[in-house]
Amino acid sequence: MEKYEAAGLPSIPGIRPQFEETLDPDDWTAVRALSHQIIDDAVDYLRDVRSRPVWRAMPEEVKASFEQALPRSGASVESIYHELAGNLLPFPLGNVHPRFWSWYMGASNFTGALGDFLAAIQGSNLGGGNHAAALMDQQVVNWCKEMTGFPVSASGTLVSGGSMANLIGLTVARNAKAGIDVREHGVAAIERPLCFYGSDQMHSCHRKAMEALGMGNRALRRIPTDAELRIDLVALRVAIAEDRAAGFQPACVIATAGTVNTGAIDDLMALADLAAEENLWLHVDGCIGALVAIAPDNAYRVAGIARADSIAVDPHKWLHAPFEVGCALVRDAAAHRGAFAVTPEYLEPTPRGIASAPWLYEYGLQTSRGFRALKVWMALKEHGVEKFGRLIDQNIAQGHYLSGLIESEPLLELVAPTNINIVCFRYHPKGIAEEALKALNIEIMLRLQEAGIAALSDTTVHGAHCLRVAICNYRTRRDDLDLLVKEIIQLGHQVLSASRSA
Numbered sequence: 001m002e003k004y005e006a007a008g009l010p011s012i013p014g015i016r017p018q019f020e021e022t023l024d025p026d027d028w029t030a031v032r033a034l035s036h037q038i039i040d041d042a043v044d045y046l047r048d049v050r051s052r053p054v055w056r057a058m059p060e061e062v063k064a065s066f067e068q069a070l071p072r073s074g075a076s077v078e079s080i081y082h083e084l085a086g087n088l089l090p091f092p093l094g095n096v097h098p099r100f101w102s103w104y105m106g107a108s109n110f111t112g113a114l115g116d117f118l119a120a121i122q123g124s125n126l127g128g129g130n131h132a133a134a135l136m137d138q139q140v141v142n143w144c145k146e147m148t149g150f151p152v153s154a155s156g157t158l159v160s161g162g163s164m165a166n167l168i169g170l171t172v173a174r175n176a177k178a179g180i181d182v183r184e185h186g187v188a189a190i191e192r193p194l195c196f197y198g199s200d201q202m203h204s205c206h207r208k209a210m211e212a213l214g215m216g217n218r219a220l221r222r223i224p225t226d227a228e229l230r231i232d233l234v235a236l237r238v239a240i241a242e243d244r245a246a247g248f249q250p251a252c253v254i255a256t257a258g259t260v261n262t263g264a265i266d267d268l269m270a271l272a273d274l275a276a277e278e279n280l281w282l283h284v285d286g287c288i289g290a291l292v293a294i295a296p297d298n299a300y301r302v303a304g305i306a307r308a309d310s311i312a313v314d315p316h317k318w319l320h321a322p323f324e325v326g327c328a329l330v331r332d333a334a335a336h337r338g339a340f341a342v343t344p345e346y347l348e349p350t351p352r353g354i355a356s357a358p359w360l361y362e363y364g365l366q367t368s369r370g371f372r373a374l375k376v377w378m379a380l381k382e383h384g385v386e387k388f389g390r391l392i393d394q395n396i397a398q399g400h401y402l403s404g405l406i407e408s409e410p411l412l413e414l415v416a417p418t419n420i421n422i423v424c425f426r427y428h429p430k431g432i433a434e435e436a437l438k439a440l441n442i443e444i445m446l447r448l449q450e451a452g453i454a455a456l457s458d459t460t461v462h463g464a465h466c467l468r469v470a471i472c473n474y475r476t477r478r479d480d481l482d483l484l485v486k487e488i489i490q491l492g493h494q495v496l497s498a499s500r501s502a
């Protein structure tokens with residue numbers, strides 16, 4: 001009230017004078033100083049990443065700090081940042097560290113982080129519209145087409161990651177092959193039930209997609225793999241013929257370019273021929289391997305990828321974009337738009353102005369969309385695609401280097417052939433039964449994590465449990481892999497002798 005009167009504003013009878021509130025700070029100068037501090041700390045955080053543990057367990061008081069009640073009133077950004085410096089930043093998942101090789105993810109990058117920051121500062125909604133960020137979104141999609149050799153006439157959309165990119169591809173495949181207007185009538189109206197095919201090594205997101213698309217898990221046929229963990233083409237042909245004979249409608253082959261387990265790449269040329277002969281949609285799950293197409297020494301491994309009807313690309317893996325960003329590419333742009341476009345009246349385009357450009361939300365399930373393109377665009381501009389290609393070659397060479405170390409170490413055993421950057425192996429001293437071997441390897445893996453030395457994961461390949469190193473990391477050096485082998489031998493010895501003396 002006092003503040004109001006001091007501002008000399010007229011009072012309106014019956015209306016309680018009041019200042020409007022805002023989220024903007026009272027003092028932009030203080031914000032500037034704190035922001036500079038945050039940037040300085042962030043630079044140090046990344047510069048010193050190698051000197052920190054890959055991961056560490058959170059103390060109880062840190063865990064408890066995330067149980068505070070909903071704040072009812074505010075606090076200074078300084079105090080909030082101080083809190084994060086104590087309970088958030090020291091406890092990462094670990095994937096920015098040079099010795100993080102679990103599952104399969106990228107290592108993020110500083111320029112990409114600036115991109116995310118600037119995207120949030122501009123704050124644009126990429127649902128579409130006539131503005132610069134929308135053009136950049138389309139440009140990054142076009143760059144993804146170029147990197148995989150897809151034609152410019154194809155369409156595409158940036159999504160949250162590989163799982164969503166696969167869902168988009170499989171949705172268009174289902175609609176294109178249904179033989180009816182499945183959007184209008186639903187899957188129940190499809191005359192002969194659709195079957196999709198992938199190898200027994202395909203990613204779990206395809207199952208989720210089949211379930212969400214109403215086709216069900218059983219309609220996703222798992223085809224056995226050969227010794228190299230690639231889809232067995234003979235078994236695939238047999239399954240297709242049997243399904244046709246039984247009244248099903250074979251609709252789509254999901255090829256995997258880079259399996260999660262071992263990095264196996266299905267024979268894309270042969271699958272493209274088969275899909276053409278059998279009139280099937282060819283979707284390539286290229287979350288790991290599509291970008292091998294930009295790596296000069298290894299591009300031959302994904303020959304044929306550009307013959308796909310749709311491809312899932314995952315820039316937060318081998319382009320190391322900060323989470324999240326995936327990209328779905330569809331050769332038939334009309335089929336892509338036809339699978340998703342709905343234009344309610346409140347979103348009708350206008351002849352001029354903000355709504356005069358095509359809506360980007362017509363190519364997927366989201367309406368509001370984040371500005372994911374900027375982080376990818378900035379890092380590609382900074383380094384150029386050739387450097388990203390060389391880094392992919394470097395990771396693949398490191399995978400083969402590690403598998404050489406394993407082969408020359410009698411206590412270690414390769415469990416699957418190393419194809420690209422994923423190495424499956426186990427610690428295997430003589431005379432230990434399978435079950436005990438599994439427990440021993442899991443113990444080694446957990447001790448490596450808990451000591452903050454390295455992060456690996458584990459899996460089972462053709463029935464054998466193993467440790468798994470996936471090198472999708474531009475900070476990894478060969479001496480990190482030397483250290484890993486040394487530590488595993490030491491830990492294995494420790495665990496074994498402790499269990500023998502117990």
Ligand SMILES: *Cc1c(COP(=O)(O)O)cnc(C)c1O
Binds near residue numbers: 256259
């Ligand atoms: C990572 C991955 C996915 C899922 O991608 P997200 O980005 O994690 O959603 C799908 N398929 C394969 C082969 C993958 O490696």
